[in-house]
Amino acid sequence: MKKTFFLSIMLMLGISAFAQKAEIAFETKSYDFGEVKEENGPVSTFFEFKNTGQLPLVLNSVTASCGCTTPSWPKEPIKPGDTGSIKVTYNVVGRPGPFRKTITVKSNSSEGTTQLTISGSVKPKPKSVEEEYPVLMGDIRLKSQIAPKIEVFKGESRTEKIQFKNISDKDVKLTFIGAPKHIAIESNPAVVKAGETGNILITFNSKSIEDYGDRVDYAYIQNGISKKMGEENKITISSNIREDFRNYTSEQKEKSPIVEPELRLVKVEIPADSKRTVTFELKNTGKSNLIVHKMIADKAGIAKATCSKKTIAPGQSAVVKIDITTEGIKYDTYSKVTFITNSYRTPTLVIPVNIKITK
Structure with a gap:
């Protein structure tokens, strides 16, 4: 009987010890930053938690779903009843638009693994004139010297554009030289006032050239830059002329x-x-x-x-x-x-x- 009583006591102690665990309880498992500005740099939040168990809580690892998100957490054990926090920082620089990232917390709690979430939307930093229009040509700055590729079916015309800004203190009227006969190029508007923007309109007429497939043409801006045709005032126009099968009948x-x-x-x-x-x-x-x-x-x-x-x-x-x-x-x-x-x-x-x- 003494043996049975001793075994019962040991069993009860074992069950009691088994029941004692660390427990992690977060105040919230998700955080929405809302809209944040890229120019303000990285944003951070804290996920507060409490050890509601009977044993010390140990955070074994805290990892983010991407390198743009950096967590930091207490490395020492959290005593029963004590609180702690995990700091999560998201680097918004160069990441415009909505985001949603996860942080995985592994601990010695009964839950084992807990997932946290941050979300929000990054408003892009306003670009400077130099960033928006990186190509300088005399009194204007262009978004690019290379026009968007013109995809055109044989027999048709298509127009693409390059945006520019007048950075001078006077009106600008662009003129162009060197364009081949199948390309018409003009400024819209014809006269661009100081500080305002315009478009270089490039119209490719596939009827006027005996060619197919990829090709590259050039035109040159005369705007107090150069009367010659050189790299400093060149516009590159790439195109692809395709046979038109869109209206082919079954017989054709x-x-x-x-x-x-x-x-x-x-x-x-x-x-x-x-x-x-x-x-x-x-x-x-x-x-x-x-x-x-x-x-x-x-x-x-x-x-x-x-x-x-x-x-x-x-x-x-x-x-x-x-x-x-x-x-x-x-x-x-x-x-x-x-x-x-x-x-x-x-x-x-x-x-x-x-x-x-x-x-």
Whole structure:
């Protein structure tokens, strides 16, 4: 009986010890900063907690969901009944817009892991004139010297713009030189008052040029900068002219030419500072004429690429010739030749050219 009584006492003590744990209780597990200003720098908040258990509370680790959020926490044990806090700092610099970040707290509490959340929205810092318009050209500052890329279907026109600001104390009237005939360029408004903004309107007319695919053109601003055409007053205009298949009927699609190259990958083993020519056939297996609008060869390792026919009749072939040169090339080179065609199925055909340099 004494043995049974002793075992009962030990069991009760074990259960009591097992029941004694640290407990972590947060006043709140989420915090909304609301709208904060980027120029004011990092923002912080404190998550207050209490050890409501019977044993000391130890925070083993506190980690944030990204490097932009930094937590700091007490490293010493928190006695039963005592309080503590976790400081969370969010770096708003360079992070405009809404945010939501999590902080994971691992401790010796019965809960083990607790997740905290911060949220808010960062109002971007107002940009200076120099930041907003980084390109200086005489009396004006531009957002960019490079116009947005113009994507245009053959036969159509499209307009893009570059915004600028008159930074002088007088009216400015822009004039332009050097634009090719398929590009019209003007200022809107024609006269921009001191301190005000305007737009350089660039209209690309694909009817006025016999070209397809990617191309780059230039125009030059005359605004007390230079009467010459140089880097200091150059506007870069990139474009991509595409065949227009948008209104093709089912019959037109069915009768479209089909491009079938004899090679879909060109592999060449060649010594450095050497030349070699690769030829292969390009066949039209469709039901109407295949037109090769343009061939574009990468400069790396390719001196020239040509096709013996611009128009290939159904069932006929043309010979493609690629002149490869490794002059000045010491290492393996990966290049390509791109065909722009009138094929509905394959308007753009890319043939990779892998050049292996041998000793």
